[in-house]
Amino acid sequence: MAAGKGTRMKSKLPKVLHLLAGRALVQHVVDTAAELHARQVTVIIGHGATEVEAALAGNTVATSQFVLNFVRQEPQLGTGHAVQQTVPVLQDDGIVVVLSGDVPLTQADTLQQLINACDGNKLALLTIDFADPTSYGRIERAGDKVQAIVEQKDATPEQRKITEVYSGIMAVPAAPLKKWLARLDNKNAQGEFYLTDIVKFAVADGVPVVAYKISDAVQVAGINSPVQLAELERAYQKRIALALMEQGVRLADPARLDVRGTLTCAQDVSIDVNCVFEGQVSLGEGVRVGPNCVIRDATIAAGAVIHPFTHIEGGKPGSKDAVEVGEGALIGPFARLRPGAKLGAEVHIGNFVEVKNSTLAKGAKANHLAYLGDATVGERVNYGAGSITANYDGAFKHRTIIEADVHIGSNCVLIAPLTIGAGGTVGGGSTLTKDTPPLALAVARGRQVSIANWKRPSKK
Numbered sequence: 001m002a003a004g005k006g007t008r009m010k011s012k013l014p015k016v017l018h019l020l021a022g023r024a025l026v027q028h029v030v031d032t033a034a035e036l037h038a039r040q041v042t043v044i045i046g047h048g049a050t051e052v053e054a055a056l057a058g059n060t061v062a063t064s065q066f067v068l069n070f071v072r073q074e075p076q077l078g079t080g081h082a083v084q085q086t087v088p089v090l091q092d093d094g095i096v097v098v099l100s101g102d103v104p105l106t107q108a109d110t111l112q113q114l115i116n117a118c119d120g121n122k123l124a125l126l127t128i129d130f131a132d133p134t135s136y137g138r139i140e141r142a143g144d145k146v147q148a149i150v151e152q153k154d155a156t157p158e159q160r161k162i163t164e165v166y167s168g169i170m171a172v173p174a175a176p177l178k179k180w181l182a183r184l185d186n187k188n189a190q191g192e193f194y195l196t197d198i199v200k201f202a203v204a205d206g207v208p209v210v211a212y213k214i215s216d217a218v219q220v221a222g223i224n225s226p227v228q229l230a231e232l233e234r235a236y237q238k239r240i241a242l243a244l245m246e247q248g249v250r251l252a253d254p255a256r257l258d259v260r261g262t263l264t265c266a267q268d269v270s271i272d273v274n275c276v277f278e279g280q281v282s283l284g285e286g287v288r289v290g291p292n293c294v295i296r297d298a299t300i301a302a303g304a305v306i307h308p309f310t311h312i313e314g315g316k317p318g319s320k321d322a323v324e325v326g327e328g329a330l331i332g333p334f335a336r337l338r339p340g341a342k343l344g345a346e347v348h349i350g351n352f353v354e355v356k357n358s359t360l361a362k363g364a365k366a367n368h369l370a371y372l373g374d375a376t377v378g379e380r381v382n383y384g385a386g387s388i389t390a391n392y393d394g395a396f397k398h399r400t401i402i403e404a405d406v407h408i409g410s411n412c413v414l415i416a417p418l419t420i421g422a423g424g425t426v427g428g429g430s431t432l433t434k435d436t437p438p439l440a441l442a443v444a445r446g447r448q449v450s451i452a453n454w455k456r457p458s459k460k
Contacts, residue, residue, distance in 0.1 A: 014048025016101035017055055018229055021236050022260025022278055024055055025223060028104035033066070035108035036097070036115070040067035042089055043101070044082045046074055078192030079168075080184040083177075092175040095120060098195065100168050105236055106219045111169070114212045118171035122208045123199065125149070126169040128220055129213070136165035137196050139211060146209040149196035153189040164213070166196060167220035176207060252291070266302065280317050290333065298323040298337070301345070307332030315339045326362070344379075358389075361404070373397075374416065378404035384428065386411040403438070 011018070016026035023031070026043070033041045045052045053070050071085040083098060090096060095118055097111060110126070118124035125146060127139050137149040138159050149166045150159045180198040188194060202209050214220070218235045221228070234255075241254035244263070250270040251257055257271065261279040269283045272291035279297035283289070287300050290308035297314035300306065304325050310332035315321025321339035325331060329347045340357030343349065347360045350367035358375040366372060368385035374397050375389050387408050389400040398416035402408065406420050409428030420426060421438035430444040 014052055015223070017048065017051060018223070019260075020104050020223075020229065020233055021240075021258075025104045026052065026056065026101040027059060029099050029101055029106075030056060030059075030068075032106060032108050032111065033097070033099070036111055038066050038097075039091070039094060040069060040089070042069040042071060042086045044071055044073050044085055046072060046076050078186065078190070079195035080181065080193035080197060083195050084181045084184070084193070087178050087181060090174045090178060092178075094174045095171055096174050096177055097171045098169060100222060102223045103168065103220060104223070105221065105232060105239075106169065110214060110216075110219055111171075114169065114171045117210050117212045118173070120173055122173075122210050123202045124171045125199075125209065125211045126167040126220065127164050127211045127213045128167055128215065128217060129163045130165055130217070131163065133160075133163050133165045138162040139164040139166055145203075146199060146211050147203055148200050151188070151190070151194060151196065164211070168222070169220065170195075172198070176202070176205070261296075272308070279314070282317070284327070293332075297321075298325065300325040301327040301329070303328040305330050307335070309334045310337075311335070312337040312341075313339065314341070321357075375400040375402060377402045378406065378422065380404060381406045381408070383408045384410040384412060388413055390415045 017024045020028060030041055043052070043056060049072055056068065069089045071089065073082045073085050076082070095115055097115065099106065114124050114126050125139070130136065135152050137151050138155055139146055139162065140148045140150055140159065152160070177198065180201040183201055184193045184197055186193050199209055218232065221232055223229050223232060237258055238254065240259045241251055241257050244265060245251055245254065247265065248267055249265045252272045256273040258276045261277060261281065263277045264282045266283065266285040268286045271289045274292045275289055276294045281295050281297065282299045284300060284302035284304065286303045287306070289306045292308050293306055293310045295306070295312045297316055298312045299317060299322065304327065307330070312323055314323030314337070323337050323339065324342045326343050326345040326347060328345055329343050331337065331349045332351065334351045335349045336354045337349070338354065338356035341355040342359045344360055344362040344364070346363050348365040348367055349355060352369045353366045354371050356373040358372045358377065360377040361379040363379050364377045364381040364383070366383035370383055370385060371388040372383065373389050374391040376399065377383070381402050381404065387410065390413055391397050391400060400414050400416040401419040403420060403422035405423045407425045409426055409430065411429045412426050413431040415431065415433045418432060419435045421436050421440060423438050424436050424440040424442060426432055427441065427443035430442060432442055432444045436442045
């Protein structure tokens with residue numbers, strides 16, 4: 001159910017589209033349904049229906065696993081009225097699991113246990129005990145059997161003392177659900193059609209009503225305000241941090257980690273404080289990530305070190321925009337790797353160096369204050385401070401090719417398209433517009449260009 005407006009969020013954005021760990025609240029719920037191997041997922045929309053439908057329909061990875069339906073609840077007349085809108089698309093031979101679009105952290109294994117409790121012939125309710133059950137529907141029992149769910153506004157003083165409450169999540173066979181939905185009325189304090197009234201219909205029809213009780217409040221927590229959103233964000237991040245540490249990842253402080261996507265770590269990985277991982281990030285064996293780094297959609301190979309304050313922003317793994325960092329590479333501090341940066345083994349990218357759509361071969365170094373865009377850089381190249389590739393002519397982007405063992409001096413401008421031959425040197429302060437042959441010394445300032453054969457002295 002994702003039709004509510006959520007006025008306490010104080011936002012024009014539909015409540016269920018607010019982000020938790022980089023994904024919309026309702027996307028978390030749909031992704032959990034995918035883990036259950038659902039045959040179809042039906043989303044009840046109302047406020048912001050167009051935006052919600054577009055956001056979910058655009059996630060082709062998740063929705064390719066099941067049929068995704070949308071039904072609209074207009075106007076919103078209660079939870080029972082919401083589920084009534086799904087009747088035309090429900091298949092009689094299925095089990096219906098009712099979820100809330102603003103309750104994002106229910107775990108798939110919990111729902112599977114609820115489905116098992118339903119067993120295709122019972123009404124199963126997910127319940128929990130709260131010390132303060134105010135605003136929740138109370139579970140009224142006769143021994144072990146559930147007799148009814150009593151809403152807060154309709155409850156007697158005695159019923160309000162009950163601490164076991166209904167979470168809003170249930171599993172119910174589709175065929176009897178349709179019959180019970182048709183019998184709902186709005187004769188109650190709120191003048192709404194309560195989905196919870198189907199409990200008394202099930203009892204009257206002799207259908208067993210069972211409760212599957214959990215103790216983890218995070219799994220049933222809804223979000224109605226920015227405060228609650230922030231609280232659940234921390235709870236979710238704590239869950240991820242604990243899972244990573246159980247796998248052997250060393251976190252300097254598990255309370256200061258944000259994973260807004262998928263983070264995969266090999267053995268002996270360490271991550272310092274205040275790091276943010278977005279999209280799909282893979283860290284190889286022995287990778288070390290310093291504090292205050294932001295890494296999105298990147299593959300970082302074994303032994304690489306990401307120094308503090310590095311910003312990596314790649315594209316989806318496998319795409320041309322993916323960022324790849326080779327074995328033993330050193331990145332940062334204060335470095336920026338943009339989409340398409342592909343760095344070989346033992347590459348050094350130092351402070352205030354930006355790399356975009358460029359390939360650097362093994363052992364290449366750009367240690368200070370430099371820009372490499374649309375470049376192919378060979379092995380062991382040394383790229384000087386203040387140097388840039390001028391790759392854009394106002395209409396098209398061109399490639400700069402720097403072959404192996406080239407030395408680029410400080411404060412150079414390399415105007416593409418350009419090829420600098422292997423073993424050559426570009427003198428500091430040069431503005432280079434012409435290709436240079438291998439082993440050349442190129443000095444270009446203003447309109448004067450000098451290219452001479454030159455052999456670099458060998459190290460003793």
